[in-house]
Amino acid sequence: MVTVRTLLAIAAVKNWSLIQLDVNNAFLLGDLLEEVYMTHPRVDYSLFTRSNGDSFIAHLVYVDDILIASNDSHAVDNLKLLLDTKFKLKDLGQLKYIGLEVAWSPQSISLCQCKYALEILQDAGFLGANPISFLMEQNLKRSKDTGALLSDPTVFKKLIGRLLYLTIIRPDLTFSVHRLSQFMDKPHEPHLKVACRILQYVKSTSGHDLFFPTNSSLQIKAFIDSDWGSCPDTRRSVTGYCVFLGDSLVPWKSKKQQTVSRSSAEAEYRSMTTTTCEIVWLLTLLSDFQVSHSNNVHLFCDNTTALHIAVNPVFYGRTKHIELDFHFVRDKLQAGVI
Numbered sequence: 509m510v511t512v513r514t515l516l517a518i519a520a521v522k523n524w525s526l527i528q529l530d531v532n533n534a535f536l537l538g539d540l541l542e543e544v545y546m547t548h549p550r551v552d553y554s555l556f557t558r559s560n561g562d563s564f565i566a567h568l569v570y571v572d573d574i575l576i577a578s579n580d581s582h583a584v585d586n587l588k589l590l591l592d593t594k595f596k597l598k599d600l601g602q603l604k605y606i607g608l609e610v611a612w613s614p615q616s617i618s619l620c621q622c623k624y625a626l627e628i629l630q631d632a633g634f635l636g637a638n639p640i641s642f643l644m645e646q647n648l649k650r651s652k653d654t655g656a657l658l659s660d661p662t663v664f665k666k667l668i669g670r671l672l673y674l675t676i677i678r679p680d681l682t683f684s685v686h687r688l689s690q691f692m693d694k695p696h697e698p699h700l701k702v703a704c705r706i707l708q709y710v711k712s713t714s715g716h717d718l719f720f721p722t723n724s725s726l727q728i729k730a731f732i733d734s735d736w737g738s739c740p741d742t743r744r745s746v747t748g749y750c751v752f753l754g755d756s757l758v759p760w761k762s763k764k765q766q767t768v769s770r771s772s773a774e775a776e777y778r779s780m781t782t783t784t785c786e787i788v789w790l791l792t793l794l795s796d797f798q799v800s801h802s803n804n805v806h807l808f809c810d811n812t813t814a815l816h817i818a819v820n821p822v823f824y825g826r827t828k829h830i831e832l833d834f835h836f837v838r839d840k841l842q843a844g845v846i
Contacts, residue, residue, distance in 0.1 A: 509676050510759045511555060511793065512575070512606065513619075513718070515568060517756035518797050519577050520617040520720040526603040526610075527584055529574035532596040557796050558583075564798050573606060608677060611717070619677045620717035625710050628670050632707055639712030643684045644702065652691055655698040664695040667703055674710070677718040679750060681706065683762040686746075690739075690764070724754030726799050728790060729806040732783045734775040737768070744768050745775035749783040751790060759786055773813035777837070780809055780818065784840050791845070807846045 519526055556567040565578040565587060574597075578584045591597055603610050609620040629635050658664055671685045684706055691699045728751060735746040744767070750760040761782075769775035787805050794801055809815055818837050840846050 510790075511568065512570075513677075513720075513756075513758045514753065514790070514793055515566060515575070515577055515797070516610075516617050516619070517720045517724075517753045517758055518726065518794075518799060520722045520756070521724055521726055521754065522579065523722070524577045524579050525581060525584065526617075527576040527578075527588075528600040528603045528606065529576065529588065529591070530598045530600055531572040531574070532598060555796065557798075559798055566797060570606070575603060575606065615722055617720045617722075618717040619720075620715070621674055621677055622714050622717075625674060625714040628667075628674065629707060629711055629714070632667060632704075634704070634707040634711060637704075637708050637711055640705065640708045641712060643681070643706060643709050644687075652694065653696070655696040658695050658697060658700060661695050664700050664703060665692055667707075668692060671703070671706060671710075678716065679757060679760045680713070680716075681710070682760060683746075683748065686762045686764075718757065720756045721754075724756055726754050726794070726801070727803055727805075728753055728787060728794075728801065729808070730783050730787055731808045732776070732779045733810065734765075734769075734772070734779040736772040736775040739764060742768070745778070747775075747779040747782050749779060749786065751783070751786060753790075753794075759790065761786075771813075773811055773817065776809060776811035776814040777817055780807065780814060781837055783807060784837055784846060787846060788840065804844045805846045 516526070518524070554569045556569075558565050558567075560583075563578075563580040563583050565576065565580065565583045567587065568575040568577070574591075576584055576587060588597070588599060602612070609623065611618045611620060626635070629637075668685065668689050671681065672689065675682045675685055684702070688699055688703055688706075730749060730751040732747075732749045734748065737743045738746055742764075745765045746762060747765055748760075748762045751758055763782075765775065765778050767778075769778060784807065787807070791801055791805075818841055837846075
């Protein structure tokens with residue numbers, strides 16, 4: 509979905525056409541009656557691009573849905589004819605729905621999941637619930653042993669699974685849903701209570717969408733933070749970041765770190781490393797879309813010590829245990845990537 513959001517952000521700025529195709533028959537679980545040998549793919553085989561002079565076309569595949577973006581309508585027509593000779597396709601015209609509702613205007617392209625959000629509320633019996641304006645109480649910490657076990661954990665599991673899909677375009681839900689997803693194996697009553705509060709928040713914000721403006725640059729800037737030692741069960745920290753392509757929010761994440769950090773600076777620095785990896789990958793994706801990024805990326809961090817570690821080898825003695833991360837961020841900084 510990061511690739512899809514990146515493509516939409518670029519298409520909005522460059523005024524590319526976005527055409528959707530659908531494969532009539534997709535056999536996802538067909539039985540093979542013979543042995544099949546194939547070469548292992550070495551690239552992202554869901555994205556194909558071609559440029560010929562000023563003409564550019566991108567072909568993105570997700571299961572049986574195909575998204576074509578291009579600045580050349582003639583190239584799009586030729587590609588559709590070629591694909592139709594190999595597969596039976598349905599031309600759905602301008603992109604309107606890819607599991608997400610797509611809205612167009614002269615000022616933007618936007619993604620929305622209003623219908624899906626209302627379906628979640630209806631199935632959970634929360635259409636008549638009181639809406640609230642914020643997700644979780646400040647400094648709320650839930651452990652895996654808080655309260656009594658749920659007699660029927662499937663209700664909680666199904667709800668969190670549906671909320672996870674809602675986070676595809678709702679970064680405001682990501683942190684809270686991520687916290688609750690850690691208790692999927694043995695959910696307790698307080699966990700369900702927090703999930704119900706999220707539903708009340710979703711009711712008040714069901715019409716929120718993800719906005720890709722047309723009058724934006726295509727320069728990357730990223731913001732990072734960490735929640736040091738916030739997990740009461742493991743004392744591991746949480747990494748959080750969001751990366752903007754101009755004014756369009758493209759990737760974001762909230763994820764528990766793999767190791768315990770011994771200081772807030774270390775937790776912040778690990779977040780910096782994770783975000784730098786995402787930036788490097790995003791720069792590669794931009795080059796696939798023929799988008800040049802001549803300036804270095806602005807990476808914003810509010811921890812002074814973590815910033816010193818990134819630029820100053822004097823801190824080596826205190827950061828010996830995070831040496832790989834240390835060198836990775838410094839190398840990208842010295843190379844002018846960030």
